[in-house]
Amino acid sequence: MNIGIEALSFYVPRYYLDLAALAAARGVDVDKYCIGLGQEKMAVPPPDEDVITMAANAGTQVLTHVDRNSIDTIMFATESGVDQSKAGAIFVHSLLDLPSTCRAFEIKQACCSSTAALDMAVALVHRHPDKKILIVAADVARYGFCTPGEPTQGAGAVAMVVSSSPRLVQLDNESGSYTEDVMDFWRPNYMDEAVVDGKLSIRTYLHALGESWQGYHRQSGRGLDEFERFCYHLPFTRMGEKAHAHLLAIGAATEGGAVSREPICRVSDSLHYNRQIGNSYTASLYISLSSMLEHADDLSGQRIGLFSYGSGCMASFFSGIVGNRYQEWLTGDLHRDMLGDRVELSYEAYEELYAQSGPITGDCQTPVHDTGQFRLAGITGHKRLYERVGASAAVPEPEPVA
Ligand code: HMG
16 A cells, blocks of 8 residues: 655744854854855744644645545644643644544654654554544754854744655655664753754764664665655754765665765755754754755656654654655745745844743733744633634733743
């Protein structure tokens, strides 16, 4: 049975900071960010935008051509969860008006949980081929102010429908995984910013890529030349280029000779969107996949390789075949317009939003910013209240966010 991705779309907040402005404020050569990290802009969420609103916006887009009543399960992958108990998926289920027969739960392992959700979705569809699974993955990548991680911040959400009509990508059965207990990046419950050993995280990412690829290669017998394109988890786009060079070196060693074809062309189409968004953790790999499908020349029937990395760490290398008429189902214009219509923040406005988007405690009404179709209206009695833009959630006793 063919199973895979039927529909895919992403959403990003309406505000961004140009990294040239951050470089000027930090006294850093802008080339370090633009060339060294390969980033131009980073998405900045306002306080009334969180992982729920971003995921609901992405979900609305992806369900445009899919019957909501066919959705059997919604899985929410995130490492920026808003509650320790209640799944973010239930808020999104409600905002998207999904049927009450549709299950909803949240899943976590750093940036890799969206891929774990994809694996689980494939298994569910295998059991019930008439069902469709909605995966939403959303995150706010937030590091300490003035830290080396700061230029790799970002935010965004993807939504994917997985079914037995894989119009975009039909997934192969083989995948190679790697797990190791390592403290390269983590966020304790009492902290709002990630703690990271940047250099260790890069080394671990590359090591996990090598191990995952070897596992995949042993299972499938496929060599690197059998892939037309590769997509990587992109904390910053240079990481994708480094990863690809590393994979080609490993491939050349294990496959007994040089792997043909120029390396960068096989990854460059996947970098466009992430360069404008920054890290979006669980969403990052699938925004990279969107970028590749929406920028590469015809990939119909071609095999692509995907690498998912989640710090801590768990990683997977897997693959799929691009659908024969996939271009008819892409929403590249929507994505390009969304990125092009964003509002540029001054450095001072970024600093202000950074300070406001810490944890909200107590009752409050969030100030109204430019958002998509949904916003966090406020919190009352420790309950988060979401509203459709233009409709009031009637939050009692407003207290502005500090
Ligand atoms: P840093 O130490 O400030 O940067 O932090 P650097 O000194 O290593 O420089 C970065 C690159 O810019 C280097 O290139 C420099 O040479 C170059 P490289 O040698 O690596 O090829 N450079 C310049 N290039 C041109 N012109 C110049 C110039 N100056 C320097 N003038 C670091 C960099 C990535 C460590 C930091 O931003 C960080 O800690 N980021 C967060 C962690 C991260 O993104 N890790 C990536 C792997 S882990 C991962 O992907 C998982 C994650 O998504 C979380 C999850 O799973 O949930 C993060």
